[in-house]
Amino acid sequence: MIPVTEFRQFSEQQPAFRVLKPWWDVFTDYLSVAMLMIGVFGCTLQVMQDKIICLPKRVQPSQNHSSVSNVSQAVASTTPLPPPKPSATNPATVEMKGLKTDLDLQQYSFINQMCYERALHWYAKYFPYLVLIHTLVFMLCSNFWFKFPGSSSKIEHFISILGKCFDSPWTTRALSEVSGEESEEKDHRKNNMSRANTIQSAPEGGLVNSQSLKSIPEKFVVDKSTAGALDKKEGEQAKALFEKVKKFRLHVEEGDILYAMYVRQTVLKVIKFLIIIAYNSALVSKVQFTVDCNVDIQDMTGYKNFSCNHTMAHLFSKLSFCYLCFVSIYGLTCLYTLYWLFYRSLREYSFEYVRQETGIDDIPDVKNDFAFMLHMIDQYDPLYSKRFAVFLSEVSENKLKQLNLNNEWTADKLRQKLQTNAHNRLELPLIMLSGLPDTVFEITELQSLKLEIIKNVMIPATIAQLDNLQELSLHQCSVKIHSAALSFLKENLKVLSVKFDDMRELPPWMYALRSLEELYLVGSLSHDISKNITLESLRDLKSLKILSIKSNVSKIPQAVVDVSSHLQKMCIHNDGTKLVMLNNLKKMVNLTELELVRCDLERIPHAVFSLLSLQELDLKENNLKSIEEIVSFQHLRKLTVLKLWHNSIAYIPEHIKKLTCLERLSFCHNKIEVLPSHLFLCNKIRYLDLAYNDIRFIPPEIGVLQSLQYFSITCNKVESLPDELYFCKKLKTLKIGKNSLSVLSPKIGNLLFLSYLDVKGNHFEILPPELGDCRALKRAGLVVEDTLFETLPSDVREQMKTE
Secondary structure: OOOHHHHHHHOOOOHHHHHHOOHHHHHHHHHHHHHHHHHHHHHHHHHHOOOEEEEEOOOOHHHHHHHHHHHHHHOOOOOOOOOOOEOOOOOOOEOOOOOOOOOHHHHHHHHHHHHHHHOOOHHHHHHHHHHHHHHHHHHHHHHHHHHOHHHHHHHHHHHHHHHHHHHOHHHHHHHHHHHHHHHHHHHHHHHHHHOHHHHHHOOHHHHHHHOOHHHOOOOOOOOHHHHHHOOHHHHHHHHHHHHHHHHHHHHHOOOOHHHHHHHHHHHHHHHHHHHHHHHHHHHHHHOOOEEEEEOOOHHHHOOOEEEEEEOOHHHHHHHHHHHHHHHHHHHHHHHHHHHHHHHOOOOEEOOHHHHHHHOOOOOOOEEHHHHHHHHHHHHHOHHHHHHHHHHHOHHHHHHHHHHHHHHHOOHHHHHOOOEEOOOOOEEEEEEOOOOOOHHHHHOOOOOEEEEEOOOOEEEOHHHHHOOOOOEEEEEOOOEEEOHHHHHHHHHHOOEEEEEOOOHHHOOHHHHHOOOOOEEEEEOOEOOOOOOOEOOOOOOOOOOOOEEEEEOOOOOOOHHHHOOOOOOOEEEEEOOOOOOOOOHHHHHOOOOOEEEEEOOOOOOOOHHHHHOOOOOEEEOOOOOOOOOHHHHHHHHOOOOOEEEOOOOOOOOOOHHHHHOOOOOEEEOOOOOOOOOOHHHHHOOOOOEEEOOOOOOOOOOHHHHHOOOOOEEEOOOOOOOOOOHHHHHOOOOOEEEOOOOOOOOOOHHHHHOOOOOEEEOOOOOOOOOOHHHHHOOOOOHHHEEOOHHHHOOOOHHHHHHHHOO
16 A cells, blocks of 8 residues: 555645644644545555456347347358257246357456446546545645745744744743732732722822832833843843844735735635535446446457446445545635635734733734734744744833843943043943943942943933932933933933934933033034924023033024023034024123134124123134124123134234233134234233244234243244243243244243243254253153254253153
8 A cells, every 4th residue: 555654745844833723724634634545545446456347248038149140140150159048947048158269367357447448437437546636735735835935934934933932031031020010010009909098188298209219110120139030141042032033023024925825725725625526526426336338349259238346336435425524524614714814804913912911012013924923823822922022022122131231231340431521520431332231320429421322221210329420421322211310310410411413312301400500412403393403492401501502503592592591601513504693692691601613603793792791702613804893802801711713814903902801812723924012912811822823923022921821833934032932931831833943042941830842843953951940841841853852961851851
């Protein structure tokens, strides 16, 4: 016999694929095996046993005489036939005799074969082969979607991911945490019920005060007591699974080939079922035990009519009825499958029951082939979908990232990154992490927290543990904040720096920080909300004193005007965008410092002259060419610092002499050729920077500046220095490099406080030994060519080298 295992290849599949076979597919597989056995059994009988047995058919005497006479005439030349003899029992019956030969066995075999081919109905002959072919087609249809390249690859990938998700320790942990939270919620409800009378009798204020930080749920804070339950390797594996699930979902949700393949193969099976039932029901009666056979072979056997026995007719008849029963059950099951396919929306899958059961509310619904495979999985075991859903949840992924982050960044490791920032605060910089480690909030001495390029940051309520925190920097970070954390920051945060590229990185909660004193914003802002990011009102920032905006605004935002009454310092770095409509500056009556950098200003704004409290003005990198309006600065009695550097100013007007309160003045990086002597009537100047201009001559009136401590004419065209310069005995920094000087006066020894001297890039041949009288000047503070330094006496050189 042919072993059934030979047909295994038609339905062979990976064992893991069984999760995608619902009960009806399993049931039809067993029916296919039963039908296959019927076909194989019938085919085996056809091969091993005689198919048909035939004998000559008896006829009436008259008929026999005529037939005998005919045969006698045909063979008269060979052997005459004797006349028939009457028998004792039936005298009218004539004994039949055939043609006498020695090939009796071969004659009967020939007759059997002829009658089998011509007299037996085709259904009776080919019934087992039909059963075998139909069954193989059924088996191929049932498993074709597991073999087709376009669908099998998706199925294999899905099964692989599904098994890993099911067995992942993170799945077990996530579901166990949810179940633990649910039990705690139930206990909490019971406690609330038991205290119902007390709560009703308590005043409203007591209700508000009874709420603590612990009563507010936090989704992103990982319990430290269970933090070690998942080791680093398991955490990395779970993280990789999240990425695989994301990519697989994007790939599979694009099409519905799996659904279409399954529907088509089911429809094909139903059509085939109907065809089989139709023709089998009509032809099953053709399987008969006795068959009449009329074949024209008298010249060979002497007979024409035969009566044949189909030896397997009885068995085939029973097998056919049995086969029809199996096919009917198979077809009804396929019809049920079609009903299931079209009655339910299988191209959409909702995790609503999982969300309700687990409490993980952000599990998304899926569609197309992804949804169809999950529906099939539910027919096998709904637990697979439940455990798989954990890896579709963003909250679950964030918890895992948080756990891995906490394991990687311990409190001791974070303490090693602590440094002192520009504001002299103890700062912790965190750059390009996957999130904010919870261990940060164990560093209670932290004063400044800097987060850079970190997406989806959640600031938890545990930030309240950082009692010394005053400064927060967010550079390209999308930050969400817990309500309790916001309450803490409202009272404690003094400095906030935000660098943003889109709206998500500009935190909406910053407008509620009522204790904030300094706000630094770096990003693209616009008045038109449809075009760019807008700045909302800052009126609630009652303590705001310093505001810095590095953007591309065309006018001062209205949000800035809302805090103009108590703003003390404002900086606008406009990246070359022209700033117009500066009349709102007049409202900033308490402003002491103003920086308008790269605002494409061609003149000094008139609104500045109304700021009577102004002490410092910086107009760096604008397009100033003329500063005749400088005379109006005489009304600003408190103005001590004026920076007009990096412009195109060609000359300094004489009116500058009226700015007698100036202490710091910078004209570097301009196009000034002549220094007016009136400049040195501002005798309070301590800092004067004239570097990178076209100045050729220094007026001797510079000696009037007895308070001068810093003087720079680097990169000009000065050929000589007036001796009056050395009357400025308080001078500490003197930069005269990159000029055309040839001689350095010995009077430089009068500058006893000189600690920094730059003379490099001139035409000096020798340095005066009087430099040794500048006791504060050391080698590190002397910028000069090495060869020129060697011209100093050895004792002077040794003196400068000693600390």
